[in-house]
Amino acid sequence: MVQIPLSTHSHEINVPDHDQVPVRGTLPDFQIWLNDLADQIIAGDPISRSEALALTQQVNTQDEIMLLCQAADRVRQACCGNIVDLCSIINVKSGNCSENCSFCSQSSHHPGENSPVYGLKSPEDILAQAKAAEAAGAKRFCLVSQGRGPKYSSPKSGEFEQILATVKQILSETQIKPCCALGEVTPEQATALAEAGVTRYNHNLEASENFYPQIVSSHSWRDRIETVKTLKNAGIQACTGGILGMGETWEDRVDLALALRELEVESVPLNLLNPREGTPLGDQPKLDPYEALKAIAIFRLILPKQILRYAGGREAVMGELQSLGLKSGLNAMLIGHYLTTLGQSPEQDQAMLESLGLEGGEAPVHSQS
16 A cells, blocks of 8 residues: 655545555655656556546645646656657538537537538648648648548548548648548548558547536447547557546546556547537636646656647646646647637747747657557
8 A cells, every 4th residue: 555645635545556655744755756656657557546546636736736747747758758749630621510519619509609610621722731730840730520420421422532532632742641530430431541641540538438428418438439449450540538627527537548548549639628609518617727737747647658739728728837738748739720719829839849948740659568
């Protein structure tokens, strides 16, 4: 049994896993314990669910959160290095979505205020944005479409085939790597994507299995899991994460991270909910920036080798503390605009990286074993 040391609390929590000597008392004592935990993770001994939950319960003050972030940053440096993976996305088809995701303004069930609605963009428009993303420093470019996925599309639509052709065109005319986020696919469609040159596919779990039914009912969490497995079976890397700040508990956050670890996904986008007017979560209060930092750090401790990505909402939620996320375990970020909201300029992102001593590029994918 290991006791997590407490800096300002009057109680202790026992964690059944690692044979460490418990320390109790001051912030320096707390820092020593966190450093030991980081060493354990760097050495390849994964954090347990009980240890992760203990951290969520006991790390509360800003000082404690910053010590946790320092430990997570050590893990990031040791396991991932100082390259920050840069990618950009394009909304190739927007609005009138059949699904009822409570956070999304593209749903036909609750269209958000000022959410764009348009059909599949032309290959020329998509290629032009791919070239612009490459010029801005992005190494990957993700084609994102609304809807449940090509698995349910009419064979007569031709949209999936058009996207495959556009992927090939991007590969022939740029050095950027095209990714896709199209929703659910069949094994045959996953193979077609791989053969076209798609090496990474975004399909988020969004939340824990327990919390998921509270935000989506038009498809299941297990549907998401099966799609990720289908893509990985086709040799495509999984870019799979979620959204923080939808009303989930800390236990939900830990369980999401553990599900991602079990799936052995390669890239994990962490979105911070930026509530959209007109959606069921439109009145949800934004996360406190320090709560977001605490969550980011815990995700890194659970997922030491994954590419952990700042995604939507970082500017709106983090504000002036945005750069701290990149010193709390993150080693990737989206640059440019998001699906229905604007992001800060790539020039601002590059300046932020330079100020932190980090380098934008393409982060290597490490074996999860």
